[in-house]
Amino acid sequence: MKIAFFSTKPYDKDFFEKHNQTHELTFYDVALSEISVRLTEGFDGICVFVNDKVNASVIEKLAKLGIKLIALRCAGFNNVDLEAAHKSNIVIVRVPAYSPHAVAEHAVALIMALNRKTHKAYNRVREGNFSLEKLIGFDLYHKTVGVIGTGKIGDAFARIMQGFGCKVVAYDIFPNQSLIDSGVKYTSLDEVLQQSDIISLHCPLTDKTLHLINETSIVQMKTGTMLINTSRGALIDTQAVVEGLKSKKLGYLGLDVYEQESNIFFNDLSEEILVDDTLARLMTFPNVLITSHQGFLTEEALTQIAIITLNNITAFEKGQKSGNEVEL
Incomplete structure (x- = not known):
């Protein structure tokens, strides 16, 4: 053909x-x-x-x-x-x-970099700055990780986080018995939002999941929650997330996808002016890490x-x- x-x-x-x-x-x-x-x-x-x-x-x-x-x-x-x-x-x-592991592992990479501020440390050392000030992270061990969507990628991600010694809670309309057997607790979406220290999105974009993360859902989260999205950008209401970061309700944000990524991601715009004001605003936050849809790239x-x-x-x-x- x-x-x-x-x-x-x-x-x-x-x-x-x-x-x-x-x-x-x-x-x-x-x-x-x-x-x-x-x-x-x-x-x-x-x-x-x-x-x-x-x-x-x-x-x-x-x-x-x-x-x-x-x-x-x-x-x-x-x-x-x-x-x-x-x-x-x-x-x-x-x-x-x-390779569900490719995307799942990238989600973990975002978590680790945001938590231990590896990207900041890398830039500091290259400039001859060996200070440890403001690089304090936290142990993942015994933290509660919420997984929204437990298909193949969500399954792989949940098992990796169990390997860190995390408590994993999940929400999916089709619970995965294998994950249940491994110790993952399925619960309601509201409870996942309320209980989790880290929330990672691994669900498809549908009419029902559009802006799954919005002003209302962010209010339910713990103060300082880390939010990770390696699935589809429109799962998140980006403006609501910006407000959540400004109010410090969200403590960290890791994105490999973005609601308006078309014509931006996958392109070299280094010599151009970024006209997307929302993305430009996100990039000003020190606790935000954005990669350009590279989770699949292995x-x-x-x-x-x-x-x-x-x-x-x-x-x-x-x-x-x-x-x-x-x-x-």
């Missing part, structure tokens, strides 16, 4: 070309949008990522251009209008799990993303089900 890839970076091309055997792949660094959709002419399918725009308008244009398959090289599909794709008879496939995860995506495309070409189709 002839597949057009959008929002590609050099690592995407490297890993997909390494594992591709039968398909004709063309890589575009631009994001898919109403304007760039014209690039799909002459292709059988497209491959998109988290910030590509796959709304009803784009899908209508894709259908007219003969696109039969939308292959997501990620787990989330909140950027795709499923109903419009269904009406246009376009199949959607995704990568439901690649050798193992990129390998699995490429292999599973290509297998999804091959299955579609053969008229078979890969098991990774996204249904209405």
Whole structure:
């Protein structure tokens, strides 16, 4: 099949070309949008990522251009209008799990860096400043960690935190019996918010989880709570979080995703003015650490993303089900 890839970076091309055997792949660094959709002419399918725009308008244009398959090289599909794709008879496939440990471990990295202020210490030492002032952290041992969403990534994260000797409480509409057997206590969302010293988000973005963390939920948290999000940016009402930081209700914030990250994350803007005032404000807080959606960026995860995506495309070409189709 002839597949057009959008929002590609050099690592995407490297890993997909390494594992591709039968398909004709063309890589575009631009994001898919109403304007760039014209690039799909002459292709059988497209491959998109988290910030590509796959709304009803784009899908209508894709259908007219003969696109039969939308292959997501990620787990989330909140950027795709499923109903419009269904009406246009376009199949959607995704990568439901690649390396859950990659994202889970990145969440832990954010926790450790924020807590022990490793990023600050690194910069100090490079400038010849070996002072330990204002670098005091806390023991993770015996702290209560709240996990919201216990799918594959949440499961991996919870087990890592148990390894630190943390008490892990969780909220999910589908409790994981294996985690329960390991000592994780499932409880209500309100209780997770109220009990936790650290809260980590690992749930998909849906209508029900949009702005799951908002002014009301922040009020319920302990003063000084650490909040980590490596899932989807819109799980958090960013302005409410800014207010929570200003009031010191939130003690730490670690983000690998951001509600308005499209056109910002994955790009080098070092010579440009950051026009997003909310993100600029977040970056002024000394207790905030932001990474640009790099939780998935490991050798193992990129390998699995490429292999599973290509297998999804091959299955579609053969008229078979890969098991990774996204249904209405």
